[in-house]
Amino acid sequence: MSAVLELDDVAIRFGGVQAVGGVTRTVDAGDFVGLIGPNGAGKTTLIRIIAGLLRPDRGKVMLGGSDVTGESTSARVRAGLALTHQIVRPFREMTVLDNVILAAGIGYTSGPLRALLHVSRRREAERAMEILGSVGLTGTERRLAGELPLGQLKRLELARALAVDPKIVLLDEPLAGLNHAEASRQVETIMEVHRRGITVVLVEHNLEEVMRVCRRLIVLNNGVVIGEGDPWEVMANPAVQEAYVGSGMMAHAEA
Numbered sequence: 001m002s003a004v005l006e007l008d009d010v011a012i013r014f015g016g017v018q019a020v021g022g023v024t025r026t027v028d029a030g031d032f033v034g035l036i037g038p039n040g041a042g043k044t045t046l047i048r049i050i051a052g053l054l055r056p057d058r059g060k061v062m063l064g065g066s067d068v069t070g071e072s073t074s075a076r077v078r079a080g081l082a083l084t085h086q087i088v089r090p091f092r093e094m095t096v097l098d099n100v101i102l103a104a105g106i107g108y109t110s111g112p113l114r115a116l117l118h119v120s121r122r123r124e125a126e127r128a129m130e131i132l133g134s135v136g137l138t139g140t141e142r143r144l145a146g147e148l149p150l151g152q153l154k155r156l157e158l159a160r161a162l163a164v165d166p167k168i169v170l171l172d173e174p175l176a177g178l179n180h181a182e183a184s185r186q187v188e189t190i191m192e193v194h195r196r197g198i199t200v201v202l203v204e205h206n207l208e209e210v211m212r213v214c215r216r217l218i219v220l221n222n223g224v225v226i227g228e229g230d231p232w233e234v235m236a237n238p239a240v241q242e243a244y245v246g247s248g249m250m251a252h253a254e255a
């Protein structure tokens with residue numbers, strides 16, 4: 001197995017808070033990893049460091065074997081990384097189709113305008129339609145993104161992530177705000193993304209779905225890894241249970 005993502009002693013502090021306190025982990029090609037932990041554990045901070053939206057105080061981030069620690073977010077996207085939310089938040093005043101075309105262009109250049117000019121409209125439109133079909137959004141192409149209900153908007157975020165043809169996608173709470181049926185549907189779409197050979201790192205509080213789909217869990221608490229491995233074994237780990245109980249989130253963990 002080749003490593004898609006490697007973290008070597010990654011740490012960052014905000015004032016008195018050690019948000020991430022020295023994380024060393026590898027994610028292999030084809031993996032489906034759940035990055036979990038109670039509120040404030042450091043999950044989003046770590047994801048933002050991986051994406052280049054935050055610079056760590058120390059440590060190294062490697063993508064596909066290359067050190068990208070000093071690289072911009074767009075350089076990391078070109079190196080095969082996609083992130084829902086921070087990078088691919090849909091433009092609400094643009095059509096669904098243009099949102100995906102624009103995201104594809106960002107895979108080539110950093111600026112949105114240059115991205116739109118860069119793409120060959122017809123070829124990219126065809127590809128965008130195919131991606132929209134793969135996330136169950138066929139028929140919505142001409143609608144404004146801002147008109148979509150949340151469940152579809154979240155699938156559009158996923159489509160935009162796929163448009164950069166990533167090797168690895170970081171999904172930061174893709175199920176937040178969705179009802180049970182919408183969450184199941186979104187999970188099916190994420191599983192389809194994984195079946196296409198894309199490595200998935202999922203940050204999610206919905207532990208029922210996390211346990212159902214992830215092959216491996218990494219549990220953070222207070223910025224450090226306190227458990228890792230098979231989801232059921234990890235959740236049976238007393239240190240993990242203690243972290244969730246201490247945070248008042250055991251109801252989630254038992255779901």
Ligand SMILES: Nc1ncnc2c1ncn2[C@@H]1O[C@H](COP(=O)(O)OP(=O)(O)OP(=O)(O)O)[C@@H](O)[C@H]1O
Pocket residue numbers: 014015017018019037038039040041042043044045046
């Ligand atoms: N920009 C910031 N400035 C100061 N403190 C921050 C900042 N971002 C995060 N923190 C702190 O760092 C710690 C980790 O936060 P982070 O958002 O990464 O946790 P999380 O695991 O994603 O939590 P949640 O599940 O609630 O989203 C928290 O104590 C948080 O208050």
